[in-house]
């Protein structure tokens with residue numbers, strides 16, 4: 771809660787800051803959103819990569835995500851299929867923390883909520899999704915619209 775506001779002025783929503791990491795700690799992430807986590811869509815992508823990891827992902831185009839890499843040599847930027855995104859996987863412990871798409875000098879990301887320290891804030895069921903039929907152009911457009919502005923440092 772914010773401090774008292776003048777009458778008639780709605781308090782600005784607090785930004786929620788969620789942190790996570792891979793199992794060994796080489797890859798850390800911070801996801802910030804002004805949304806109640808309960809209203810964000812949790813997606814279970816049906817592609818053969820996400821299915822094998824049991825990935826459950828969220829994004830907020832009005833939010834922010836930062837991935838912090840302790841040792842870049844131990845980060846696997848795994849890419850497959852149309853090659854339009856890099857899936858960030860720790861070479862040491864094997865955890866998939868999220869995916870990033872570079873686009874026109876910007877970057878957009880999803881996070882794997884399984885890698886959060888408090889995944890239980892997302893109590894809603896994951897919605898199965900399939901993007902198999904998208905072209906690369908459609909895929910980029912969807913991610914620009916729905917993924918979270920991101921940095922990888």
Ligand SMILES: [Zn+2]
Nearest residue numbers: 792794860863
């Ligand atoms: Zn790790």
